[in-house]
Amino acid sequence: MNDAALLRERIGRIFTLAPFVGDLGIEFIDAGPGWCETALAVAPRHLQHGGVAHAGVISTLADHTAGAAAQTQCGEGEMVVTAEFKINLLRPGTGDRFDCRAQVLKAGRALHVVEAEVFGRRGAERILVAKFNGTMAVVRV
């Protein structure tokens, strides 16, 4: 396997090894240096009382995708944990499916700052529903 395929495989494992991510139904789509893309098919159990996706579902999707993007910047024996994040819920979380893309804004030795966007999809339409900004701390394992 080439480097790109190895990175993709390493990042994909962050998704298969996290029980809550599997339980929720988050799918790993792709990753490269400094970025990661995921998706989630919205099911009735993901909803809030108003019939839109719960802020917690959208936050989990953004946080995990951002952590994976940060992980692409880590070396051997390093892993990241979320130190803090802020999320703005910009529009109601409607749609059949969410797409998420996370991008590292600044990689550091101790901290990676990552942004992520969550889009709601209904057929061909794609609307920005949330913007995430978080700090991932690098832990030596």
Next chain:
Amino acid sequence: MNDAALLRERIGRIFTLAPFVGDLGIEFIDAGPGWCETALAVAPRHLQHGGVAHAGVISTLADHTAGAAAQTQCGEGEMVVTAEFKINLLRPGTGDRFDCRAQVLKAGRALHVVEAEVFGRRGAERILVAKFNGTMAVVRV
């Protein structure tokens, strides 16, 4: 029923009517003017790959409890939606159970600012694992 019991019943419904909250296992404990308390028994499916609770689980617990605390400040025909929140994950989310308490810091006409704390419990020990601060927007329905 007296006012306190009516408020408790009204806030309790925010938990039973939200599918994701039931799916996750969040329990409504109590509420009063400007505050709400909840709990969550940690199950294997809530975990992150490191064996601690996923940041998304802790965020969902804090967000929903904060929304409920804000809802106690709302009048007839008003409901709140999360506009934005920040959460600091202070310590690994270990423990058999999480306790959460949310408190309104400032109630307004259009916005309620709410803080929440999530504690991890292991037997009699109780450790602060996360601090949440969010803005809830009041929507007329």
Next chain:
Amino acid sequence: MNDAALLRERIGRIFTLAPFVGDLGIEFIDAGPGWCETALAVAPRHLQHGGVAHAGVISTLADHTAGAAAQTQCGEGEMVVTAEFKINLLRPGTGDRFDCRAQVLKAGRALHVVEAEVFGRRGAERILVAKFNGTMAVVRV
């Protein structure tokens, strides 16, 4: 004057009427629908003990520029106030001059969500030193 010039003039007044903005030395550069650009020539009095610009200087520049960008989305008799913001200080605030650009991410009836970037300049070099994300509340006056 055409609409673009009128908007520019109206937004420029937000800078001349705010004493702290004049005191600090923030310059209004340009504005259009949903965005605003400003600059600040760094002086010794802006510094932190480490010799770099104080986080408060960078925050003020970002906040005021973001407020002005939000104001471009307001109608007659509306003004914005900062409800909350988060700022990530990504790199030391070095440079002779800061450039700031703010962009409205989502305009609403009651809230405008705005992002801003602050760049440090040293000659031709231009480095991202901070990323700002804030919620501006619309007030009827």
Next chain:
Amino acid sequence: MNDAALLRERIGRIFTLAPFVGDLGIEFIDAGPGWCETALAVAPRHLQHGGVAHAGVISTLADHTAGAAAQTQCGEGEMVVTAEFKINLLRPGTGDRFDCRAQVLKAGRALHVVEAEVFGRRGAERILVAKFNGTMAVVRV
């Protein structure tokens, strides 16, 4: 001098050595393990166009006080820099004087999480105008 006096002197220097803090007029009041208190006499040059203190002034006061509180947790050869902060402007920044108190929520090896409150004073009245929450990164010098 005893330990308390030595700490107070060490933290006080963070204020006298930062030009922007002197320029703004921030006064160091007191500090102890994990906390710091400051004040600012509001002058006309601190104002926003609406006649209340600029969010940037309040943010600078909170950020510097929080940094000083974090510094009390540092050892020899360590200093802190602000990695990120969020601030909620809860009420208009009116008053003749601001009081600020910062408290470390969680001290770590690489990061200190600090909260701060800013109160507006008018005579004997004291109103919470802002709540700050930030992450301070420890730098070895």
